[in-house]
Amino acid sequence: MTQFIIEATAFGVFLLQKNDKKSDILGVDVGALDTISCSNGIQTKEDCHGHTLGTILKKLAKKKKGSKAFERTANHRDNYINWSVNQLNLYNVKELRIENIKDIRRGKSSSRFLSGWTYTKIFSKLERLAEEHDVHVSKVDPTYTSQRCSKCGFVHKKSRSGKKFSCTSCNFSIDSDLNAAINIANDRLLPIKSSFRNKSLNRSGFFWLEGQDPIVPVSNKII
Numbered sequence: 001m002t003q004f005i006i007e008a009t010a011f012g013v014f015l016l017q018k019n020d021k022k023s024d025i026l027g028v029d030v031g032a033l034d035t036i037s038c039s040n041g042i043q044t045k046e047d048c049h050g051h052t053l054g055t056i057l058k059k060l061a062k063k064k065k066g067s068k069a070f071e072r073t074a075n076h077r078d079n080y081i082n083w084s085v086n087q088l089n090l091y092n093v094k095e096l097r098i099e100n101i102k103d104i105r106r107g108k109s110s111s112r113f114l115s116g117w118t119y120t121k122i123f124s125k126l127e128r129l130a131e132e133h134d135v136h137v138s139k140v141d142p143t144y145t146s147q148r149c150s151k152c153g154f155v156h157k158k159s160r161s162g163k164k165f166s167c168t169s170c171n172f173s174i175d176s177d178l179n180a181a182i183n184i185a186n187d188r189l190l191p192i193k194s195s196f197r198n199k200s201l202n203r204s205g206f207f208w209l210e211g212q213d214p215i216v217p218v219s220n221k222i223i
């Protein structure tokens, strides 16, 4: 029998499934607008002053390095990151799947406000939190996780436009960071080799299906 628990967090009150096998793996996508987007649908929203990590980082970019104002804004950024990550609910989570930071710069061209330093800060905070809760951390290559439709598996650059993901193959629409988090949580996706990047198939789109050779051209898909 499926059991439910009510969980109150800073984001609101959620009805969560207890002992649901699917919730054992939590995928997390890291971005500038919603710092943390989870495969269970939870995302960091703006803080009580209306700030997001993006607005804080933009503010920081305008400050003179070494000035008091810079220091204040940098502290705000650090507090915001800690606050965002602390919202993660690791109850019933056995494995936390995150993007491999080594691959992240090429994998996420849209995150220009996030410096390598900020990513490192967020990921080390995530890993610390997981350790405290005795949750295993696994890392996945982020390539194509933001372009893949989490419903039908079709990968195309045009499916993603900023915060909106709308699949060019099946029309499925979802927040683009949540879509990426669901793909990150999917442990049945075999990794795509980096040599694939320059192939023309990448431009026309392809299916990246569970438990199969990752590259399935549109014409070869068995429906």
Ligand SMILES: [Zn+2]
Pocket (backbone or CB within 6 Å): 149, 150, 151, 152, 153, 154, 167, 168, 169, 170, 171, 172
């Ligand atoms: Zn689709």
